[in-house]
Amino acid sequence: MVAIQKLIDxxxxxxxxxxxxxxxxxxxxxxxxxxxxxxxxxxxxxxxIIVAVxxxxxxxxxxxxxxxxxxIRCRYHMAPFSTDERKSPAPSRRxxxxxxxxxxxxxxxxxxxxxxxxxxxxxxxxxxxxxxSRCAAIxxxxxxxxxxxxxxxxxxxxxxxxxxxxxxxxDPSDIEDKLGExxxxxxxxxxxGKISLLxxxxxxxxxxxxxxxxxxxxxxxKIYELQKQTLKQRYLQIEKEIQETPVQKGEE
Amino acid sequence: xxxxxxxxxxxxxxxxxMIKLLASGKRLDGRGLLDYRKIQIENGVIEKxxxxxxxxxxxxxxxVGVKIETGSPYPDLPNQGALTVNAEFVPLAHKYFEPGPPDxxxxxxxxxxxxxxxxxxxxxxxxxxxxxxxxxxxxxxxxYILNHDGNLIDAAGIAAISALxxxxxxxxxxxxNGEAKKADEYNPLPIxxxxxxxxxxxxxxxxxxxxxxxxxxxxxxxxxxxxxxxGKICAIQKSGIGAFTFQEIIEAQKIAREKANEIRKNFFxxxx
Numbered sequence: 099m100v101a102i103q104k105l106i107d108x109x110x111x112x113x114x115x116x117x118x119x120x121x122x123x124x125x126x127x128x129x130x131x132x133x134x135x136x137x138x139x140x141x142x143x144x145x146x147i148i149v150a151v152x153x154x155x156x157x158x159x160x161x162x163x164x165x166x167x168x169x170i171r172c173r174y175h176m177a178p179f180s181t182d183e184r185k186s187p188a189p190s191r192r193x194x195x196x197x198x199x200x201x202x203x204x205x206x207x208x209x210x211x212x213x214x215x216x217x218x219x220x221x222x223x224x225x226x227x228x229x230x231s232r233c234a235a236i237x238x239x240x241x242x243x244x245x246x247x248x249x250x251x252x253x254x255x256x257x258x259x260x261x262x263x264x265x266x267x268x269d270p271s272d273i274e275d276k277l278g279e280x281x282x283x284x285x286x287x288x289x290x291g292k293i294s295l296l297x298x299x300x301x302x303x304x305x306x307x308x309x310x311x312x313x314x315x316x317x318x319x320k321i322y323e324l325q326k327q328t329l330k331q332r333y334l335q336i337e338k339e340i341q342e343t344p345v346q347k348g349e350e
Numbered sequence: 351x352x353x354x355x356x357x358x359x360x361x362x363x364x365x366x367x368m369i370k371l372l373a374s375g376k377r378l379d380g381r382g383l384l385d386y387r388k389i390q391i392e393n394g395v396i397e398k399x400x401x402x403x404x405x406x407x408x409x410x411x412x413x414v415g416v417k418i419e420t421g422s423p424y425p426d427l428p429n430q431g432a433l434t435v436n437a438e439f440v441p442l443a444h445k446y447f448e449p450g451p452p453d454x455x456x457x458x459x460x461x462x463x464x465x466x467x468x469x470x471x472x473x474x475x476x477x478x479x480x481x482x483x484x485x486x487x488x489x490x491x492x493x494y495i496l497n498h499d500g501n502l503i504d505a506a507g508i509a510a511i512s513a514l515x516x517x518x519x520x521x522x523x524x525x526x527n528g529e530a531k532k533a534d535e536y537n538p539l540p541i542x543x544x545x546x547x548x549x550x551x552x553x554x555x556x557x558x559x560x561x562x563x564x565x566x567x568x569x570x571x572x573x574x575x576x577x578x579x580x581g582k583i584c585a586i587q588k589s590g591i592g593a594f595t596f597q598e599i600i601e602a603q604k605i606a607r608e609k610a611n612e613i614r615k616n617f618f619x620x621x622x
Contacts, residue, residue, distance in 0.1 A: 162353060173351040191457050197352040198454045198589070202571075205354065205591040282586065292593035296573065298586035299465045304607070307583055308600060315596070 105262045105274055112274065114143075118267045121257070121317060122228075126238065126328040128245045136246025140238035143271050144228035149238045151246040153218035168213035172201035174235055176224040196232050203236050203256065203285040203295035209249040218248060229275035230258045236285050236295065237321055244329055252289035253325050257317040258282060259310040261300060266310050268317045282307075284314035288322055352454055354591065357567045358446065365568050372556045377565070379408075384559045384605060391508065391617055393516045401517025401539065405509035407560060409499035411443075414491060414509035416517045418539070420480060420530070421488040431478020431486045435464035437493040437506065444498040458589065460493060463507050465585035466545040466576035467491070472514065474540035480522045480530050487519065489539070500563040503574050503587075507547035508613065515541055515618075544621035545584055546613050547576040548606035552592055557602055559609060573602050577610035579621045 105113055116122070122143035131137035134150035141147075157163030174197045178184050189197075204220065220242070222235045233256035240254040260270030261280035275281050280300020287294055293311075302310065368378050375383055387408030396402040401416035423430060437460035439447045452460075467473065478487040491513070493506045518536035525531065551561040551569045561569060570592025576585040583603070588594065594602070614621050 162356075164354065164356065167354075169354040171351050171353045191461065194352070194454050194457050195461050198458060199587075201352045201354070202589060202591050206593040210354075287593060290593065292595055293588070293599060294593040296586055296588040296594070296599065298583065299469045300584070301469060301578070302583045304581070304583075304603065307603065311596065311599065 105277060106265060112262070112267060114271060118265055119313060119316070121269045121320060122271065124321065124324055126241060126324060128241050128328055128332045134242070134246070136242045136244070136248070138238040138241035138245060140234050140241075142228070142230065142234040142237075142269070144226055145224070145231050145234045146226040147231065147235050147238050148223050148225060149235065149242040150221045151218065151239075151242040151248070152221075153246070154213040154216040154248065157215055157217040163215040163217070166214055167210040168208075169217040170201055170205055170208065170210065170220065171217055172197050172204070172220040172222070172239075174200055174222045174224070174232065176227060176231075180224050180227045199295055199297065200232060200236055200239065204239055204243065204254055206290070206292065206294045207240065207251045207254045207287050208243065209251065212249055218243070218246075227272070229260075229270045229272045229281075230283065232256070232295075233258050233283050233285070237325060241325055241328060245332065252287050253322065254285055254287050254294060255318045255322045255325060256283060256285035256295060257314055257321060258284065259314045259317070261302065261306065261310075266306060266313055268313055282310050282314065284311065284318065286315060286318040286322075288319065358563075360564060360567055364564065368565065368568060369554050372553055372558070377558070379562065383556060384609070386560045386609075387562075389508070389613070389617070391512050393512055399513075400519070401513040401515075403509045403512035403516065404496075405505050405512065407499075407501055407505045408562065409497055410501055410505050411496040412502065412505040412509045413494040413496055414506065414513040415494065416513045416539075417490045417492070418517065418519060419488050419490070420485055420522065423479070423483065423486040427475075428483040429479055430475040431473070432488045433464070433468060433473060433475070433491070434488065435460045435467065435491045435493070435510070437463070437495070439495050439498070443495040447495075447498070458587070459503055459506055462503055462547065462574055462576075462585060462587045463491070463493065463510050465587075466507055466547050467510060467514070470543045470545040470576070470578045470582075470584040472511070472541055472543040472545055474542050477540040478519075481524060481528065485522075485530050489514075489517075498563060500561045500566045501549055504547055504549050504560065507545070507576065508617070511544055511546070511618070514539060515544075544579050544614060544618050545576045546610040546618075547574050547585070548609045548613075549574040550602045550606060552590075552594065552598070557598065557605065559605070573599065573606075575603060575606040577607055579614070581607060581611075
């Protein structure tokens with residue numbers, strides 16, 4: 099049994115040395131899976147999450163197709179080795195709920211109406227989980243959708259705000275989530291200025307809630323910049339690959 | 351896997367009429383945008399359950415039964431009782447409800463109601479211990495949808511807290527060998543809060559309270575907020591494929607807080 103430690107030290111720093119408004123280190127990559135139409139990988143703290151997007155393709159089975167828009171299918175799944183104690187690979191109630199809220203967080207950003215009777219699959223595998231895996235999964239999923247060339251109104255970016263020892267803190271880690279008093283994941287679509295995912299469990303006063311909402315927005319904007327950089331890097335790399343490919347005889 | 355749902359087709363003439371009325375602050379059934387339908391709560395309808403309540407919100411009918419049994423505590427919480435919330439969308443409640451294992455909607459409903467009760471510490475879990483570390487009470491809250499006409503979360507949340515408030519806790523006596531035996535006596539379940547969920551629905555950029563099923567079918571998104579007796583927020587869930595602006599969320603929070611107080615004033619007077 100780990101002794102319950104203080105979550106904030108006398109200098110106002112958190113267990114991992116972060117300030118209250120500081121994000122965990124984030125690393126993102128796109129286009130790493132060869133078979134998928136789009137893919138992305140994110141590391142946020144100890145979260146390691148990989149996302150693949152397939153589609154748009156014909157809706158299968160056909161009866162799930164909609165006549166005026168594409169159907170989005172989303173699966174959030176945790177690997178059995180992603181947690182301290184082995185997680186059964188069968189979908190838990192938590193995973194079923196998270197799959198739903200992630201789909202609903204991404205749908206407002208997708209131009210689904212361009213692809214009637216088709217479907218887009220989003221497969222999220224959490225290889226290692228830390229706190230805030232649904233948020234990191236949303237951030238990565240929108241990158242994978244962009245990588246698949248699916249028309250988007252904007253990227254979707256997500257970040258949680260927690261309450262630890264009475265103070266609001268951005269991007270809570272596993273231990274802060276477990277021992278903290280509240281956790282509120284927020285997904286934001288910057289171009290639309292809209293919130294597409296909002297959940298909370300814990301206790302917030304009205305003032306804390308509004309403050310937490312603003313903190314989440316600011317944190318999301320920081321992650322949004324990283325998302326855009328990651329995508330740009332990918333396109334520069336593709337451009338370079340094309341330029342470096344020797345032109346074959348007979349192709350000119 | 352979660353799939354974009356098919357919504358029930360609604361006659362164009364009806365949905366156009368609904369949207370036109372909403373723009374002028376009216377609704378098809380004559381209510382204002384922020385009015386509830388008629389709310390009725392019947393307590394103790396199932397005698398064999400330790401607690402029960404039947405709640406109607408207009409034509410929506412939700413029955414909640416509470417069963418209290420004993421079991422081992424969670425290994426990480428040896429000195430606390432346990433709470434399980436489950437929801438059944440039984441096929442008699444709507445033509446689209448199918449028998450079978452719970453789908454994502456019933457899981458979401460149960461988990462949102464669960465969060466409201468758990469996070470507000472409505473049940474004093476530390477009082478639910480019979481033999482510390484070995485035997486505790488397990489409270490099962492089972493939500494049964496009997497007729498679906500929209501706003502299931504609010505109806506289920508109100509039914510759940512009503513049922514918990516009239517629940518009785520069977521007394522167990524521990525003999526010298528450490529064996530627990532059920533006595534023919536009951537205590538009230540230790541309840542210390544009264545969480546009320548309020549769902550606001552966005553239809554064509556209008557915020558609407560207590561939507562009917564037809565209104566839910568043309569809505570873009572829903573926001574459920576659960577408030578404790580002190581006016582703190584203890585659970586939030588946005589659902590649906592639309593999104594809210596910051597302004598809408600802050601406004602919705604104010605409305606929901608007022609409405610939760612209104613419900614408490616009308617039906618749970620002792621919790622103000």
